[in-house]
Structure formats: structure tokens, C-alpha cells
Amino acid sequence: MKTKDFLEAVRQKLKGLPEEDIKKALDFYEEAIRDRMEDGLTEDEAVDAIGTPDEIAEQILMDTPLPKLVKAKAKPERGFRVWEIVLLILGFPLWFSLLLAAGLIVLSLIIVIAALVLTFFIVILALGLGGIVLAVASVFALVAGGGSAALLQVGIAILCMGLAVLLFIPAKALTLWIVELCGRFGKWVKLKVINSRKKGDTTNE
Template sequence: MNKKDFLARLREGLSGLPQDDVAERLTFYAEMIDDKVEDGLSEEAAVAEIGSVDKVVSQIVADIPLPRLVKERITPKRRLPVWEIVLLILGFPVWFCLLLAAFAILFSIYIVIWAVILSLWAADVLCIAGALGGLAAGIMFLCKGDWTQGIVMISTGMVFAGLSIFLFFGCKAVSKGALTVTKKIAFKIKSLFLRKENA
């Protein structure tokens, strides 16, 4: 793919974004391709080095804040007739409540996901505390001469230490997964605004 085709497909992919952003990004990538061509690459090789258009579009969309996309989408392109304004005002109690309910549901799901993750990390910290407490209590019992209690407490501390190691890796994986899912959901929401613009 040459520079012209790449920029045309990039413009098409970014068509739902604010025009200032589209122009800025197109200029940036055109200059990047020109710089690579000046360094001795062919246009096709320079474009291939940048990556696919879909990947570039998803990076650009991920960088643009959602409120900016929403503002661009809801800014009227034409003057609204009186009857549309009246319908918006009369329908406000219905559509605003539905919008608020949808937002509340999405926000509560997001909070629940992160609350579960926070609970897992708290359980990991408690296992570490249990391991340290068990070892300390075991040493204390051994110093008093109570070998049975001392060995039981040290063994309990070691079990908690093992659990804390397993929980650490599990919590780390779950946290990474939740971050990835959060980013994908944010990208999907942003893509909805772009698709509507393209339709």
C-alpha cells in the first residue's frame, strides 16, 4: 500500500473524529512516511513499517478522550426545527431517566469488578500477615518449650505463605485481565460514536 492509499484509508477510519484531530493525524502520518522515504525506504516499506490502518486507527481512538468524541457527535450539524426541540423537551423525563439508568448500571458493574479484585488483593495481604503471624507465634511457642504448638504454628505460617504466593500471581493476572477488558470496553464505546458518524 502506498502513502496515498494509506492516508485515504486512515481518513475513512477516522471520519467520526473531530476534523481538527483528523487533519492533525493525517499530517503527522504523512510526515512520518516522508521521513522514512528520505531515510531510503520505499513508500510501501515505510507504510508497512508503520503498521496496518486498523491498528493505527485503534491507537488514535484510544488516545482521544470519550467526552471529546461525545461532544463532536452531539454537536448539531444543522439548526433544529421547533418541533424537534419540543419533542426533546417533552421526552426529557423519559430519555434522561433511561440514560441515567444505563450509566448507573455500567458504573456499578465497573465498581463490582474492581471491588472483587480489591478483595482478592486484600485476601493476599491477609495471607501474608497470617504467614508472618504464624511464624512469629511458632517461634514464641518454641522458645517457651511447647514444641507441638510451635511446629503447628510454623506449619500454618508456611501454608499461608504458600497461599499468598499463589494468590499474588492470581491477583496479578486478574488485574491485568480487568485492565484489558476495561480498555476494550472503552474502545468499543468510542467506536460506537465513530460508526454512527460513518453510517
């Protein structure tokens, strides 16, 4: 496959994305093909080494922010027919309510999870700072001859700081897991949008 045909095939699979983004991606792969040709490959070999148009288009779409993908998916390739407009208007109370409810549910879940993680770290911080304050206070108590009370403060201070250290490890792991889970969810949504684009392209063909 020649470079021009390859880039055009990729362009067709990126329909709906901003032209600036498409051009930037195509320029990148055109430059990559040139680099391989400078290394001694023929044009066909250089294009084959890059990958198929489907693979490249999917990679570009995966690197595209989700809002742009959704906007590109929602953008019709043709004008709406009259009956489609009527259905959209009549169904607006239903589909908008469902869409709003789904959005609010997702938002509430994000807020709850973020609040739990934040609370966890606040507790850890409180234990750590409390332990430090008690440790300092126990030193003054010992100097002042506090005796057993000062020793008790030392024990509590060590306990608080120890708990803070022990809790920090699972808190960090939980945070990383949540971040990874959100990343996977975003990737899953992207794949759904990309697959729906592919189905639409197949139908149009």
C-alpha cells in the same frame, strides 16, 4: 493522491473533533509523508504508503479518548429545528432517565468488580501477613519451649503463606483479565461510535 488532497480527506472524516487534535494528527501524517519522500518515494507513492484516508481517520479516532468521540458525535453539524427542540424537551424525562439508569448500572458494575478484586487482594495480604506474624511468634514459642503448640503455629504459618502465594497467581490473572475486558469494551464502544460517524458521513454525502 497528493498530500493536500489526502490531508483534506482525512480532515473531513474527523469533523467534530477539537481543531487542535485534528491539526496535531494531520501534522504528524504530513511529516510522515515528507519522510517517505526524502527516502526517495514520489509524493503519490508516499501518500499511498501511509494508507487510505479512511484507514488513517479510523486510526486517529481509535487513538482519541472516548469522551471526545462521544462529544464530537453529539455535536450537531447544523442547528436544531424547532420541532426537534420540542421533541427533546418533551422527551427529556424519558431519555434522561434511561441514560442515567444505564450510567448507574455501568458504574455499579465497575464498583462491584473493583470491590471483589480489592477484597481478593486484601484476603491474600491478610494471609501473608498473618503467616509472617505466626512464623515470628512460633520462633519465640520454640525458644520459650512451647513444644507442640509452637510446631502447630509453624504449620499454620506455612499454610497461610502458601495460600497467599497460591491465591496471588489467580488474583493477578483475574485482574489482568478484567483490565483486558475493560479495554475490549472501550474499544467496542469506540468502534460503535466510529461506525455511526461513518454512517452519518455516508448519509450526508
